[in-house]
Each structure stands twice: as C-alpha cells, then as structure tokens.
Amino acid sequence: MAIANILLVDDEVPFVEAMTRRLTKRDVEIHAAYSGEEALEKLAHSDAIEVVILDIKMPGMDGIDTLREIKRRFPLVEVIMLTGHATVESGIEGMKLGAFDYLMKPCDITDLVEKVQAAARKKRDHEEKIIQARIKEITSRRT
Amino acid sequence: MPWYKSTRASYYKHLFRNMIVTIIGVSFVPVFLVSFTIYYAFFTAYQEKINDHLMALVENHKKQIDSFLSNRLADILFLSESDSYGQFRDQAVLDANLHSLRNSYGGIFVDLGVVDADGHQVSYAGPFKLSNVNYADALWFKKVMRDQVVVSDVFLGLRGFPHFIVAVRRFEGDLPWVLRATIDFIAFNNMVENIRIGETGFAFILNKEGELQTKPRYNFNPAQGCYGQFLDCSKPITSDIHIDERRDELDNDIIYVTALLKNRDWALVYTQKRSDAMAEMRWAQRISIFIFVFGGISIVAMAFILSWRMVNRIAESDQAKEMMNKQVIESGKLASLGELAAGVAHEINNPVAIMVEEAGWIDDILTEPEYKNNHNIEELQRALKQINTQGKRCKDITTKLLSFARGSGSAIRNMQINEIIEEVITLSSQRAKYANIEMHSTLQPDLPEIRASETEMHQVFLNLVNNAIQAMEKNGGSDRTIHFKSYVRDGKIIVEVTDNGPGIPEAVLGRIFDPFFTTKPVGQGTGLGLSICYGIIRKMNGDIQVKSTVGEGTQFTIIFPIQ
Numbered sequence: 070m071a072i073a074n075i076l077l078v079d080d081e082v083p084f085v086e087a088m089t090r091r092l093t094k095r096d097v098e099i100h101a102a103y104s105g106e107e108a109l110e111k112l113a114h115s116d117a118i119e120v121v122i123l124d125i126k127m128p129g130m131d132g133i134d135t136l137r138e139i140k141r142r143f144p145l146v147e148v149i150m151l152t153g154h155a156t157v158e159s160g161i162e163g164m165k166l167g168a169f170d171y172l173m174k175p176c177d178i179t180d181l182v183e184k185v186q187a188a189a190r191k192k193r194d195h196e197e198k199i200i201q202a203r204i205k206e207i208t209s210r211r212t
Numbered sequence: 213m214p215w216y217k218s219t220r221a222s223y224y225k226h227l228f229r230n231m232i233v234t235i236i237g238v239s240f241v242p243v244f245l246v247s248f249t250i251y252y253a254f255f256t257a258y259q260e261k262i263n264d265h266l267m268a269l270v271e272n273h274k275k276q277i278d279s280f281l282s283n284r285l286a287d288i289l290f291l292s293e294s295d296s297y298g299q300f301r302d303q304a305v306l307d308a309n310l311h312s313l314r315n316s317y318g319g320i321f322v323d324l325g326v327v328d329a330d331g332h333q334v335s336y337a338g339p340f341k342l343s344n345v346n347y348a349d350a351l352w353f354k355k356v357m358r359d360q361v362v363v364s365d366v367f368l369g370l371r372g373f374p375h376f377i378v379a380v381r382r383f384e385g386d387l388p389w390v391l392r393a394t395i396d397f398i399a400f401n402n403m404v405e406n407i408r409i410g411e412t413g414f415a416f417i418l419n420k421e422g423e424l425q426t427k428p429r430y431n432f433n434p435a436q437g438c439y440g441q442f443l444d445c446s447k448p449i450t451s452d453i454h455i456d457e458r459r460d461e462l463d464n465d466i467i468y469v470t471a472l473l474k475n476r477d478w479a480l481v482y483t484q485k486r487s488d489a490m491a492e493m494r495w496a497q498r499i500s501i502f503i504f505v506f507g508g509i510s511i512v513a514m515a516f517i518l519s520w521r522m523v524n525r526i527a528e529s530d531q532a533k534e535m536m537n538k539q540v541i542e543s544g545k546l547a548s549l550g551e552l553a554a555g556v557a558h559e560i561n562n563p564v565a566i567m568v569e570e571a572g573w574i575d576d577i578l579t580e581p582e583y584k585n586n587h588n589i590e591e592l593q594r595a596l597k598q599i600n601t602q603g604k605r606c607k608d609i610t611t612k613l614l615s616f617a618r619g620s621g622s623a624i625r626n627m628q629i630n631e632i633i634e635e636v637i638t639l640s641s642q643r644a645k646y647a648n649i650e651m652h653s654t655l656q657p658d659l660p661e662i663r664a665s666e667t668e669m670h671q672v673f674l675n676l677v678n679n680a681i682q683a684m685e686k687n688g689g690s691d692r693t694i695h696f697k698s699y700v701r702d703g704k705i706i707v708e709v710t711d712n713g714p715g716i717p718e719a720v721l722g723r724i725f726d727p728f729f730t731t732k733p734v735g736q737g738t739g740l741g742l743s744i745c746y747g748i749i750r751k752m753n754g755d756i757q758v759k760s761t762v763g764e765g766t767q768f769t770i771i772f773p774i775q
Contacts, residue, residue: 073542087569094576094702126558170490174561175568 070097072182073189074117078108079124079151080134086124092161105130105138120169120188121148122181125159126159139168139177145195148190151176215527224523226676231519239511242697247504255263255493262489264411266469267453270482273407273415274452280361281378281401284320285393287313289361289380292391297384300326304339313393322394322698327353329388340371352377356390363474366397366425376425377438401426404480411490415486417473421634425478457486481509497731553727557610564610568603571596609740626661629669629705629772633696634671640681644694647685651677653696659705660774668748673742676709676768683766685712712765719761 075097079085085101092099100110100118104129113117121139125132136148150163150171160171169188173179215224291309292300299305306324313321323338331348352364356379364377379392404426407415417425438686454470465486470479485496485734575596584591637651644651684692697708716724723729725746730739749756751774760766 081566082561084566084569087566087573091569091576093575173607174565175607176565178569178572 072096073120073122073183074098074100074187075189076100076111076118077120077122077123078102078105078127078132080104080127091178092182092185095178095187097182099204104128105132105135107207108135109138109142111144112139118146119192120185121146122151122185123148123163123168124174125163126152126180130164133159133166134154136166136168145192145199147192149181149184149188215523218531220527220528220530221480222610223490224527227526228519228523231522232515235518236512243504243507247500250394251497251500253460254496258490258493263455263467263469266467266484266489269407269409270469270471270480271416271453272374273404273482274473274480277403277480284393285361285363285380287317287321288378288393295595297326297387297389298563299384300389301335303335303337303617306335310337310588313320320396320399322521325392325394327379327390329711337636342370343672352379352392356381356392357388363420366420370735371485375562376400391517399543403428406657407482409484410488411485412488413734418479418481419634420477434613443722445597453727507637525592528664535635548708556620560606561610564603568600571603573730590769624662624663624665627666628659628661629664629707630655630657630659630698632666633673633707635697636670636677637696639670639674640677644677644681647681647692648690649681649684649692649694651696653693654698655696656699659700661756662705662752662772663775664772672745672748672770673709675745679741680713680718684711686712700774706771706772707770708767709770710765710767713764715764715766716758716760717762721758725756 072095075092075200077085077092077099078101079088080103082103085103098117099171100115102111106129110129112121118202123132123135123139127135130138132150134149137141137206139146139148147169148163150160150168152160152173153165160168163171169191170184172184180191194207213637218224235670274653286489291313295305295309295322300309306326308323313324321341323342324338325333325336325338325342327333327347331346331350331353332446333342333345333497336343336345350364355364356362360381362379366374366376368374374397375394376397377392377394379390381388381390383389404415404417405428407413414428415426416428434442454473456464456468456470458468460466466745467484467486467489468483469482472478500659535714577583578583578589578592578596586592632655633655637653641651680694689711693712695708695710697710699706725742727743728737728739729743746756751769755771757768757769757771758766
C-alpha cells in the first residue's frame with residue numbers, strides 16, 4: 070500500500086507535474102487538480118484521497134475558500150496548505166480553519182513527505198477511531 | 213536661504229514689487245483724492261471769505277470817507293447859513309468861525325475864505341496870506357458857481373501843499389458869493405492810510421483822471437485815465453464795490469478792491485498781494501504738505517517692510533511645502549516599491565518552486581541503480597544541491613520583500629515596548645554569547661503603551677541586533693556590548709540601540725535605509741532589513757535615526773509617538 074493517497078491542487082501545471090513525479094517515486098499515490106473546483110469534484114468522486122496539498126494563491130476559488138469547502142463537505146480529509154506567496158498569516162489562517170499544516174514554496178521534498186505521512190497517519194487514526202466507535206456501538210447493542 | 217538668493221528669486225522679486233505698488237497705490241490714491249478735494253473746497257471757501265472780508269472793509273471805509281466828506285460839506289453849508297455875506301466879509305468873524313471849527317474838529321479845517329462872484333477872495337482866515345487872491349480860473353470855483361456845492365480834487369494850488377477844498381455858493385440879493393474851506397490833507401490821508409492789512413495791503417484814492425488823491429503807503433504810480441487802470445469808465449458800473457485780480461509784471465497775483473466815492477468822482481482802491489492775503493492758507497498748506505510728505509514716506513516704508521516680510525513668509529512656506537513634497541514623493545516611492553516587490557515576490561516564487569522541484573526530480577532519478585556507477589554522479593548531485601540552495605535564497609529574498617511591502621500584516625494591539633525589547637534580548641542572547649558580545653538594557657519602567665504589531669516590533673529590533681552582532685563578530689575584539697535604552701521625552705517614547713562596534717562610514721550612512729542597499733557579501737544580505745525597519749516605524753508615524761562614528765560605534769534611535 071502507498072504511504073498516502075493524496076490530491077495535489079495548484080494552478081501551476083509544471084509544478085504539479087514535477088511534484089507528481091517526485092511523490093510517485095516516493096511511493097505516494099497522487100491525483101492532480103488545477104483549481105479549487107476541480108479538487109472538490111475529484112474529492113467527491115474518490116473516497117481514497119486522504120490528504121489534500123492545497124496552494125493558497127489560485128485564480129478563481131482560492132486556497133482558503135477551497136479549504137473551507139473541503140472541511141465542510143469532507144471533514145475527515147486532511148489538508149496541507151502550500152503558500153506560494155510566503156505569508157505566514159495565510160498559513161495561520163488556514164490552520165485556524167482546520168488545515169493540518171502549512172509549507173512554503175519551494176519546499177523540501179523530505180519535509181513534505183514527512184508531513185504528508187503524518188497527515189495520512191492522523192487521518193487513518195481518525196478513521197480507525199470512528200470504526201472502533203462504530204464496532205463498540207454495534208457490539209454494545211445487545212446489552 | 214533668503215528668498216532673494218533662491219532659484220525663484222525673480223518670481224519673488226516680481227511678487228515683492230507688485231505688493232509694494234499695490235499697497236502704495238491703494239494707500240495713496242484715496243489720500244490724494246481726499247486731500248485734493250478738501251484742499252480745493254477749502255481754498256475756494258477761504259478765497260471767498262478773504263474777498264468778502266476785503267470788500268466789507270473797503271465798503272466800510274468808503275462809507276466813512278463819504279460821510280466825512282459830506283459832513284465837512286454840511287459843516288460849511290451850515291456855517292454859510294449862520295451869517296450873512298456882509299458879516300463873513302469881516303475878518304474877525306471869519307477868524308472866530310475858523311477858530312470854533314478847529315476847536316470842534318481838530319485840525320481838519322485849515323482855513324476859511326469868502327469869495328465874491330468874480331472870484332476875488334474878499335476875506336480870508338488862516339495861516340496863509342491868501343487875501344485878494346483871484347479864484348476865477350480855479351476848477352473848483354467854476355464848479356461851485358454851477359453846482360452850488362463842491363468838494364474839489366486834491367491839488368497843490370497857490371500854497372504849494374496838497375489840499376482840497378470844500379465850498380458852497382450862496383446869494384446875497386442877486387449876487388452869488390462863495391464860502392470855501394480847505395481840508396487838511398494829512399488828516400484826510402490818515403483815514404485811508406490806516407487801511408492796512410498784512411505786509412502788502414494798502415489803500416489809496418484816485419480821481420477820474422487817475423491822479424492820486426491820497427499819499428499811498430508805497431511808491432505807486434497809477435496809470436493816468438479813468439481811475440487809473442482799475443476801473444474802465446466806459447463800462448457802466450453796476451456796483452459801487454468791485455473786486456478784481458490781476459497779475460503784475462513780477463508775476464504776483466494782486467487783488468484790487470475798488471469802491472466809488474463822492475458821486476463817483478473818486479475811487480477808493482485797496483490792493484494786496486494774493487499770497488499775502490492768503491498767508492494763513494499758505495501756512496495750512498505748508499503743514500498739510502509736511503504731513504503729506506511725512507505720511508507718504510511712512511506709507512512707502514511700511515509698504516516696503518510689509519511686502520518684505522510677506523514675501524519672506526511666502527518663501528518660507530514655499531520651502532516648507534517643497535520639503536514636504538519631497539518627503540511625500542520619497543514615501544510614495546517606497547510604497548510603490550513595496551507594491552512592486554510584492555508583485556515580484558508572488559510571481560517569482562512559483563517558477564522558483566518549479567525549478568527546485570524539477571532539480572529535485574533529477575536528483576530522484578539519479579538515485580536509480582543505472583546511474584550508480586556514473587563517474588559524474590557526484591558532480592551532478594553537487595550542482596543540483598546548488599540549484600536547491602539558490603532556490604532557497606530566492607525564497608528568502610521574496611519573503612523579506614513581502615514583509616517589507618505587506619503593510620499591517622499582523623494584528624496591531626497595545627503593548628509595552630520594554631517587553632518586546634526583553635524578548636528580543638532573550639532571543640538573541642545565545643547568538644550574542646557565541647560572538648562574545650554582552651547585551652544589557654536600561655529601560656524606564658511604566659512607559660506608556662504603544663499601538664503596534666508584535667511581529668513587526670520583533671522584526672525591527674531583531675534586525676538591529678542582528679546587524680550589530682554581524683558587524684561586531686566580523687571585527688572581533690573584546691568588551692563588545694549592545695545596549696538598549698528606553699525613556700520618554702517630549703511626549704514621545706525613545707528607544708536607543710547602541711553598540712560599540714566598528715561604526716558605519718559616512719559615505720554609507722545616508723543610504724542604509726535604502727532598499728537593496730547592503731554592505732554584506734553577495735548572498736549574505738538582501739539589503740532589505742533596515743528598509744523594513746524604516747517602513748514599519750514610519751508607518752507608525754514614528755521615526756528612526758542613526759548616528760555613527762567609525763571605530764566607536766553606532767546608535768540607532770527609534771522614536772515612537774504616544775497615542
């Protein structure tokens with residue numbers, strides 16, 4: 070199994086392509102989206118996506134709006150913000166809205182993979198807990 | 213710099229001149245008009261007053277002289293009726309009469325005489341030996357025989373003194389006889405000579421032939437003819453008093469007042485120089501001219517001083533405005549530079565990220581086993597690492613550019629500047645220790661709070677401390693210190709950051725706040741640190757100043773306004 074199943078959202082096509090290659094090589098299952106709208110669509114169609122890497126500055130629906138929407142519709146999906154314009158503030162704002170972490174472009178690939186792993190782990194733990202809770206609920210039904 | 217030396221001197225000169233001309237014009241024109249109007253009205257009124265006065269004077273005297281003459285005539289007439297011809301022929305009676313006349317009227321009557329129809333003076337009383345003189349050819353005798361009474365013109369006669377005669381004709385039966393008296397010329401003359409006004413005013417009497425009937429005060433030679441030159445006999449005279457003004461050969465205006473006497477036989481003429489008659493007017497004139505000139509000089513001086521001051525003020529405010537404009541342009545430059553920087557940062561970060569990722573991808577590929585034995589592998593990996601490093605450097609620059617451009621990035625709140633300073637000291641103390649630098653502070657407790665962004669304040673002081681540490685660790689040496697001091701002065705909070713490092717050369721000092729200006733080696737400094745500090749402090753309406761002496765140290769002074 071891949072270390073994580075992620076969706077990379079950025080309007081810069083060459084960046085997405087380079088990252089896709091590099092992350093694939095590091096055993097990360099990767100999907101690409103070039104806008105916020107597309108990202109939401111992809112998420113709706115695929116349950117497998119665990120982590121979204123989201124660029125903040127995008128034309129149309131920007132990163133913060135997309136994050137808000139993701140958190141509303143897919144609360145279990147973890148989001149890592151990628152700030153192209155290097156402002157700590159927007160990263161912080163993203164974290165307040167429920168993002169897992171933030172990174173600045175250009176970022177170190179090892180850092181990124183570590184964060185992705187951590188995010189995926191968190192999501193899996195989360196899901197595990199939910200499953201456990203469900204099992205508990207089901208098993209305790211008899212009583 | 214005074215305005216007359218400035219580059220716009222000609223403009224100010226023009227302004228100065230216009231102001232003077234306007235002030236003088238506005239002040240003088242009404243003064244001129246008012247003075248002229250008042251002067252003209254006053255002059256006319258005064259002239260009329262003088263004329264009226266002179267006319268009244270002359271008329272008075274004319275009446276006096278007329279009554280004098282008619283009274284003397286009446287005296288003689290009365291005397292002639294008091295006795296008969298026979299009685300008057302008696303020398304003793306005549307003497308007695310002359311005596312009583314002289315007693316009553318002083319020395320006016322000189323002598324008395326009785327003349328028969330043929331002109332023989334049959335009896336005479338008086339100081340001259342004039343008995344048996346024949347007057348048959350004398351003008352006055354012919355006149356008295358015709359007109360019954362006569363007052364003659366002044367003439368020398370037989371006695372050789374100027375005199376005139378008052379005579380009446382009477383009848384003894386059918387034969388006419390004449391009683392005549394001589395009037396003393398001097399007594400009569402005094403009446404006229406007493407009319408004196410000013411220095412040039414005097415009076416005299418002329419007969420129709422233009423001969424003087426009195427002795428004038430000044431040598432005076434009237435033209436012969438009808439009342440001399442003063443009245444034209446051919447013209448009908450409408451009034452007894454006449455005033456006229458002529459110019460004499462010395463260019464003096466001379467007033468002539470003429471009154472007709474003695475049934476228009478004589479004319480009493482009063483003459484005076486106009487300038488003399490208007491002497492008081494001239495005095496007033498002189499005073500007003502003096503006031504006018506003095507006032508004029510004051511106005512001109514005031515105009516000069518006022519305009520000078522005004523232009524000075526204008527020049528000063530122009531200069532202040534220019535300075536302000538410069539500052540506005542300067543800060544505008546910084547602002548637009550900030551916008552540009554933000555744009556550049558945004559646009560550069562993405563391509564740099566792509567480049568770094570692509571380099572990373574190459575690095576990834578190189579880890580494949582097929583490249584393991586390539587002898588260039590190390591060189592390639594070094595190059596890729598370099599690309600990565602330079603990419604990070606780009607990121608650093610854009611990050612700083614953005615924080616310089618960003619404006620109020622983080623929340624502004626009330627804070628104690630001392631707390632920030634203490635935090636910065638804590639943050640930097642480790643680094644300072646390695647560089648063998650001591651940090652201490654003298655902070656005034658209970659400073660008023662300022663409104664600022666915490667991260668920005670950190671940025672400002674960290675930048676200053678970093679610069680100081682970098683400068684001092686490069687040069688080594690012992691007893692290196694960074695000293696913080698805060699206090700309140702003139703309603704402002706002052707923070708001084710002083711080091712005893714190598715100092716900043718004067719040539720560099722003026723540019724240290726310029727963006728991208730750096731003295732650090734390429735790659736070590738972006739040249740934005742102090743620009744960011746400057747931008748932050750100026751945005752808070754504060755100020756940041758630097759003082760530095762090479763070899764002794766540098767002092768940054770930050771001035772915060774108190775809200």
